[in-house]
Each structure stands twice: as structure tokens, then as C-alpha cells.
Amino acid sequence: xxxxxxVHLRDSRAVLLRLRVxxxxxxxxxxxxxxxxxxxxxxxxxxxxxxPFVIVAAxxxxxxxxxAMLYRxxxxxxxxxxxxNSVAGKSDSESMHIRGNPDAPVTLEEFADFQCPxxxxxxxxxxxxxxxxxxxLRIVFRNFPLSAHEHARxxxxxxxxxxxxxxxxxxxxxxxREQEVWSKAPNARELFEWYAGTIGLNLDQFRKxxxxxxAKERVDSDHARGDSLGIKVTxxxxxxxxxxxxxxxxxxxxxxxxxAALEAxxxxxx
Amino acid sequence: MTIARFRTILYAGTAIVALAGxxxxxxxxxxxxxxxxxxxxxxxxxxxxxxxSFSKVGGIPVALLxxxxxxxxxxxxxxxAFGYARARTLLIPIIGAMFLATLWFLYVQAFVLHAYCRYxxxxxxxxxxxxxxxxxxxxxxQQ
Numbered sequence: 146x147x148x149x150x151x152v153h154l155r156d157s158r159a160v161l162l163r164l165r166v167x168x169x170x171x172x173x174x175x176x177x178x179x180x181x182x183x184x185x186x187x188x189x190x191x192x193x194x195x196x197p198f199v200i201v202a203a204x205x206x207x208x209x210x211x212x213a214m215l216y217r218x219x220x221x222x223x224x225x226x227x228x229x230n231s232v233a234g235k236s237d238s239e240s241m242h243i244r245g246n247p248d249a250p251v252t253l254e255e256f257a258d259f260q261c262p263x264x265x266x267x268x269x270x271x272x273x274x275x276x277x278x279x280x281x282l283r284i285v286f287r288n289f290p291l292s293a294h295e296h297a298r299x300x301x302x303x304x305x306x307x308x309x310x311x312x313x314x315x316x317x318x319x320x321x322r323e324q325e326v327w328s329k330a331p332n333a334r335e336l337f338e339w340y341a342g343t344i345g346l347n348l349d350q351f352r353k354x355x356x357x358x359x360a361k362e363r364v365d366s367d368h369a370r371g372d373s374l375g376i377k378v379t380x381x382x383x384x385x386x387x388x389x390x391x392x393x394x395x396x397x398x399x400x401x402x403x404x405a406a407l408e409a410x411x412x413x414x415x
Numbered sequence: 416m417t418i419a420r421f422r423t424i425l426y427a428g429t430a431i432v433a434l435a436g437x438x439x440x441x442x443x444x445x446x447x448x449x450x451x452x453x454x455x456x457x458x459x460x461x462x463x464x465x466x467x468s469f470s471k472v473g474g475i476p477v478a479l480l481x482x483x484x485x486x487x488x489x490x491x492x493x494x495x496a497f498g499y500a501r502a503r504t505l506l507i508p509i510i511g512a513m514f515l516a517t518l519w520f521l522y523v524q525a526f527v528l529h530a531y532c533r534y535x536x537x538x539x540x541x542x543x544x545x546x547x548x549x550x551x552x553x554x555x556x557q558q
Binding site (some may be wrong): 216260 | 494531
């Protein structure tokens, strides 16, 4: 067997390597091996025109894909209030804070935080809704203080303490109206007591109720209810036990949901 | 370093910076679509800005428009880095429009809403950087 290796330089683009193998049958085997580096360079040159399109398309796919994944992760997973836990149609005013006609066919249950500015905006909107829908709508308030708000839980307890003297909604209104003041104050408790005085509460009783376990339990009970329904942000709204999706949490969306609930009610007036 | 190579590096850097802006705008767009901008518990300090009437244009979240703009800048800068002259020409008006919009939204935050959203400020910084990079890019006439 004779092996002959011939190196040919065939123009400036390639290095040619020939290997000839002769056996007793004398087959010839030519192997041509081009310079890998030069071949890759030729490949890149031909692909260069497509590369920016590939990069842009890949970036678009990554952006859309990550956006979709982020949306799925952040989308609120709200559950409808189960029938066993429903407040629609019930008027147990001892444990619920109801505004409007207690026997209204449509219940708007609101989970809110007194230190939350969007909740303050909704509170004003809620009053408009009650005037607009009159006896057809009632609003049920649930405490859902967020841990990110320093005085939110204390404000909720203050509202419950005021509620024990029958003045929950007055304190509710004052807290939202003065939100900018007490939310930044280091002495929020003193302000709450001052507000209690302005709405005619017995201050000694108010202080006692604020420190009582009953007020705290009411707040915690509302919060636990919200947790069980998957609530993470405020305000979160339910209309006749059905959650109002975030994209409809605006005046037009809420009105549409209330109107739909009214239409769904039997004509017999139940 | 030749001017052509410098230009390539500059536009490649522009594309990378635009990607950062795209990530920021995509995050804010998702927040807008999930309703977090109208709630507390999501972005506690940004709702004043992102939940305001200035956060939408014709019903479309500004963040989404920003994401489209950033992606356009990224695409054009990528093509410009590969030597497409027309892409360089289109970059300037787009970044110019983004710059003016940024100035407007900074004015709104400072003098109308009296509140700042950190994500919006980050986007503003990105836009200023993009404007600087495009200004620094040598023109086609320079060799």
C-alpha cells in the first residue's frame, strides 16, 4: 500500500489535500478537505444578509413570549364567592358593613384598604353608584389592609371600633377624606382618635374598642375571607359574588357589571 | 478603528440599550393589562402615574406604545449595525419622537401629578441614552 499525500494550492481560497491509497486492488480514494476556517467564513458571508432578520425575529419572539408568561403569572386568580359564603341577599348587619338598601337585589362587595388611594377614589365612585342605582344596589365593605401600608391595619381597626358605636361609615368617609394626612403621619393613632371625636364617638369607648380583640378579629376575618378568594390587590370588587376582572375595574366596567346583574335577577323581584 | 467599525459598535450598543427599554415597557404593559396600575398591592408608588388619565392614549396604554417604539428602535439599530443605511435614516425621527414624548411625560409627572414612577424614570433615562447614541453616530458621509 502506498500512501501519497499531495498538497495542492488551488487559488487563494482553498487548501486541497489529496490522499491516495493504493491497495492490492488499487482503489483510489481521494479525499478533499478544505480549510475549515475558510469554509466557515464563506458560510457567514452568505448568511450575513439574513442575520439581522433572524436577530430581530428572535427578539420579537422572546419579548412576546416573556410578556405572555408575565401576564399569566400576574393575572389575578380571583375566585367567585361560593354560595355557602355568599352575602348576596343576606342582611346580617352585625357582621357586615352595608351601605344602601339592605335588601337590594345587587350586592357590590368591596375589599379595600384605607391607605390605598385607588380605594379612596372608588369610595367616592361608590357613593355615585348608590345615588344612581338607589334601592337596587347595596355596597358591602370588607377590610383588606395591605402589609405595604404602614397604618392601614390600624385604620381598619379604628373603623371597626367606630362601627361598634354604630358609626362605621362616618369613620370610613373621614379616613378616606383625610387619607393624605394620616397615611404620612407618625402619630396616626392620635389622628384616628381626633377623627372619632369629630364624628361624635365616645372617646374612652373608642380607645377601648381599638385595643380590643373584637375589632382586630373583624379585620382579620375580612382579610381571611379575601385571602381565600385569591385577593392580592385593592380595591377588589365582587358583584353578586362574581369577581370584577381588573380590566373592568373602572366606572364603565362596574356599571356594566351591575346592569348585567340586575338583568340576571328574576323578574319576580327576588 | 475605522469609522465604519465605530458605527457598527455604536448601533449595536443602541440595539442593546433599546432592549432594556423594551423589557421595562413590556413589564409596564403587562401591569396595565392585569389592572395592577389601578390597584394597590402591585406597584404601590407608581399607581398615581400609571393609573392616571395620562397613562393611556386613545384607550391604549402608553407602556404598550413605548414597547412598540423600543422594539422599532431595536430592529432599526440592528439593521443599521449590519450596514443598512436606510435603517439609520429611520432611527432619527423615531428616537426624536420618543425624546419629545419623554419630555412631556416628565413634565406631567413633575408639574401635574406631582408623583414619579420609577419605571417611567428608567424609561426616560433609556430614551436619553438612545438619543445620545444616535447623535454620536457618524453620518454616512463621514469616512
